[in-house]
Amino acid sequence: MAVDASKWLSAIRTKELQDKIKSAKVLCVGAGGIGCELLKTLVCTGFRNIEVVDLDTIEVSNLNRQFLFRKHHVGQSKAIIAAQVVKGFCPTASITAHHANMKESRFDVDFFRGFDLVLNGLDNLEARRHVNRLCLAAERPLVESGTAGYLGQVTVHLKGRTECFECHPKPTPKSFPICTLRNTPDRPIHTIVWAKDLLFNRLFGRPDAVSDLDNPARREDGQDVSASANEGEAGASGAAAAAAAAAASNVPAEEPSFFLRRDGESSLEYAARVFERVYTWDIEQLCGVKELWEKRPPPKPMRIGELLPDTERAAVQAVLAAAIAKGQGSASRALGLNNASQKWTPSQNAAVLLLAIAMYHDMRKEEVGSASFDKDDDLALDFVTAASNLRSSCYGIPEQSLFDAKGMAGNIIHAIATTNAIISGLIVIEALKILAGCQDAVRHTFLNEFPPNKRLLLSHNPEPPSKTCMVCGKVALTLKINTETATLSSLLSGVIKKRLAVNTPNLLCGGFLYEEGEGLEEDEVEAYTAMLPRTLTSLPGGGLRHGAILTVQDQSQHFGVDIIIVHTEDLNEEEAPEGFVLEGDVPTAPRQHQEQEQDQHQQLQAPVVAAAVVAMATMTTTTPTKTRQATTEVKEEDGVLILDEDEEEEVQAQSRKRELEEDEEATKPHAKRAKLNPAVPTVEDVDGEDDDVVLIDDD
Numbered sequence: 001m002a003v004d005a006s007k008w009l010s011a012i013r014t015k016e017l018q019d020k021i022k023s024a025k026v027l028c029v030g031a032g033g034i035g036c037e038l039l040k041t042l043v044c045t046g047f048r049n050i051e052v053v054d055l056d057t058i059e060v061s062n063l064n065r066q067f068l069f070r071k072h073h074v075g076q077s078k079a080i081i082a083a084q085v086v087k088g089f090c091p092t093a094s095i096t097a098h099h100a101n102m103k104e105s106r107f108d109v110d111f112f113r114g115f116d117l118v119l120n121g122l123d124n125l126e127a128r129r130h131v132n133r134l135c136l137a138a139e140r141p142l143v144e145s146g147t148a149g150y151l152g153q154v155t156v157h158l159k160g161r162t163e164c165f166e167c168h169p170k171p172t173p174k175s176f177p178i179c180t181l182r183n184t185p186d187r188p189i190h191t192i193v194w195a196k197d198l199l200f201n202r203l204f205g206r207p208d209a210v211s212d213l214d215n216p217a218r219r220e221d222g223q224d225v226s227a228s229a230n231e232g233e234a235g236a237s238g239a240a241a242a243a244a245a246a247a248a249s250n251v252p253a254e255e256p257s258f259f260l261r262r263d264g265e266s267s268l269e270y271a272a273r274v275f276e277r278v279y280t281w282d283i284e285q286l287c288g289v290k291e292l293w294e295k296r297p298p299p300k301p302m303r304i305g306e307l308l309p310d311t312e313r314a315a316v317q318a319v320l321a322a323a324i325a326k327g328q329g330s331a332s333r334a335l336g337l338n339n340a341s342q343k344w345t346p347s348q349n350a351a352v353l354l355l356a357i358a359m360y361h362d363m364r365k366e367e368v369g370s371a372s373f374d375k376d377d378d379l380a381l382d383f384v385t386a387a388s389n390l391r392s393s394c395y396g397i398p399e400q401s402l403f404d405a406k407g408m409a410g411n412i413i414h415a416i417a418t419t420n421a422i423i424s425g426l427i428v429i430e431a432l433k434i435l436a437g438c439q440d441a442v443r444h445t446f447l448n449e450f451p452p453n454k455r456l457l458l459s460h461n462p463e464p465p466s467k468t469c470m471v472c473g474k475v476a477l478t479l480k481i482n483t484e485t486a487t488l489s490s491l492l493s494g495v496i497k498k499r500l501a502v503n504t505p506n507l508l509c510g511g512f513l514y515e516e517g518e519g520l521e522e523d524e525v526e527a528y529t530a531m532l533p534r535t536l537t538s539l540p541g542g543g544l545r546h547g548a549i550l551t552v553q554d555q556s557q558h559f560g561v562d563i564i565i566v567h568t569e570d571l572n573e574e575e576a577p578e579g580f581v582l583e584g585d586v587p588t589a590p591r592q593h594q595e596q597e598q599d600q601h602q603q604l605q606a607p608v609v610a611a612a613v614v615a616m617a618t619m620t621t622t623t624p625t626k627t628r629q630a631t632t633e634v635k636e637e638d639g640v641l642i643l644d645e646d647e648e649e650e651v652q653a654q655s656r657k658r659e660l661e662e663d664e665e666a667t668k669p670h671a672k673r674a675k676l677n678p679a680v681p682t683v684e685d686v687d688g689e690d691d692d693v694v695l696i697d698d699d
């Protein structure tokens with residue numbers, strides 16, 4: 001029975017609730033920064049039946065804030081050790097640990113039905129969306145959370161009653177137009193993303209990975225340089241420069257295997273050849289595309305012979321031999337560059353780059369061809385730092401120290417233990433309200449970095465479920481895509497798995513069927529795999545053509561959505577950097593928003609993380625500050641600063657008004673939006689894993 005919202009505090013003090021706390025079955029997803037605090041706080045509150053799932057093992061870098069772990073635990077399962085340690089100080093607690101990925105099929109809807117509460121302490125959007133779908137399917141309450149530095153939030157999702165985690169768009173990982181990365185970078189993050197996503201993958205990732213580095217330089221309209229040859233001066237000079245450069249350095253322009261090491265080539269010779277291609281030949285070729293440099297200075301090519309004369313190349317060779325002998329893991333340290341905060345000179349960058357490439361080939365050969373960038377891998381980070389710095393030098397962009405490059409490449413925001421502790425406490429408070437039957441009292445709560453009017457925490461009522469939500473509502477999405485060139489493989493990776501967060505897809509459209517997951521026969525897997533490179537129109541059963549409705553289902557998530565296919569040929573890189581446009585309430589931010597975030601990212605000079613609940617962020621970030629400040633008064637209750645009910649109503653009224661304004665604004669130019677929120681740090685996201693928090697405007 002629902003209890004009056006204002007009475008929740010007295011409700012949780014009843015004996016009845018104390019008994020419920022003892023018997024309630026709680027699922028904690030994640031045993032990291034939030035998860036460790038949460039487990040401790042749960043048992044201290046009286047919870048005794050807990051299961052915890054975490055796929056990771058403990059790292060040294062976790063020890064400064066994940067207080068259940070000690071140095072001797074490094075390398076062991078987070079879930080298992082967290083459970084052991086908590087049981088150590090609360091032996092009456094039953095804590096079952098699963099060292100596993102929450103997305104495994106054994107954690108199905110029946111597993112979720114075994115719990116009264118699901119509490120998330122995750123760090124990525126994909127897993128959060130997966131848990132959201134299972135909570136909806138199992139009809140279990142979800143308390144969701146995230147932290148980033150001083151910021152944090154807790155949101156509550158009750159099926160049919162409040163918005164689900166996916167009801168409102170979320171920013172996706174930030175993406176940069178490929179033409180900016182390839183041709184006209186102007187910020188350190190551009191060269192870092194280029195080094196990490198393009199060059200690293202080209203040299204060490206899967207050989208069949210498509211890489212823009214293999215293609216000739218492009219003009220801003222997307223045409224390649226050679227296509228400009230007959231189109232007047234700019235094209236002619238571009239082609240001439242390309243030809244001259246190709247002749248001069250004897251580098252074949254379009255040979256995809258160029259980046260593979262050749263037979264008989266030493267690792268350092270190979271590294272030097274890559275250097276010449278990337279920093280000499282490619283840059284010279286780009287300089288020839290005059291139209292790119294009408295409004296900006298052209299880049300300057302770099303030459304390996306100037307940065308590392310023969311004697312220094314010989315010294316690098318000696319360092320390589322010593323590194324191999326010692327089993328050294330870091331190129332920069334092997335070169336004596338031990339201060340991670342000090343920027344390297346261009347010559348030092350060149351030495352680190354060559355050595356890192358050579359070390360990969362001589363010491364970690366088995367990984368070449370399948371490696372993926374990991375910020376905690378010293379050699380990978382050396383490579384990315386040096387490669388991006390050299391490119392920055394060509395373009396006159398400030399170089400970065402190893403430490404700063406790590407922060408940018410790994411999207412690191414230094415975690416703060418106190419933030420995790422506050423957020424964990426708030427998760428438990430929301431859990432108590434749900435157990436007490438005070439569903440009306442649940443709140444979304446945001447932790448601010450700069451408390452406005454001394455309000456460290458800002459809370460408000462969750463919105464009702466969105467009728468247009470593709471997860472808890474039922475709406476069709478529209479996919480604009482070139483059905484004649486896009487392949488099933490790109491549809492699956494870009495749209496179905498990345499954008500829709502589908503785990504094990506099942507696609508159906510007329511006579512076309514594609515399935516993944518356990519239980520398929522070998523010949524079925526073979527037949528489905530053979531379809532992957534086919535274009536959408538050439539798929540069996542009539543293909544995926546303009547006007548077709550594709551039904552996407554994921555049984556592991558009890559999720560389904562229909563997608564209307566719209567064949568579109570004129571998608572450009574600016575509008576559709578991923579090669580398609582997905583319309584509908586998909587949990588991603590509009591592009592315009594992302595651009596704005598990028599600008600703010602620069603202004604703030606510090607990466608701020610992705611949003612978990614953008615609706616809330618939109619609400620707070622677009623609130624004209626005056627109206628909020630005028631009506632709010634701080635009240636302290638149970639150690640938590642919260643808004644008065646009437647203040648919440650005020651905030652919600654503002655929210656509704658703002659939604660209307662937002663709709664209107666969405667159709668107006670970007671500049672107008674910015675004006676509404678002068679210098680307001682709105683929701684900001686950084687690509688990759690840290691989809692943790694909503695940044696709130698606070699003035």
Ligand SMILES: Nc1ncnc2c1ncn2[C@@H]1O[C@H](COP(=O)(O)OP(=O)(O)OP(=O)(O)O)[C@@H](O)[C@H]1O
Nearest residue numbers: 030031032033053054055056100101102122123127
């Ligand atoms: N799909 C998943 N299944 C199970 N656990 C997951 C899943 N995705 C993420 N996690 C866990 O969620 C936890 C999030 O905690 P946190 O944000 O503190 O990350 P961390 O890896 O401990 O710290 P950092 O990323 O700062 O090094 C991690 O322990 C991570 O292993």
Ligand SMILES: [Zn+2]
Nearest residue numbers: 164167469472
């Ligand atoms: Zn929803």
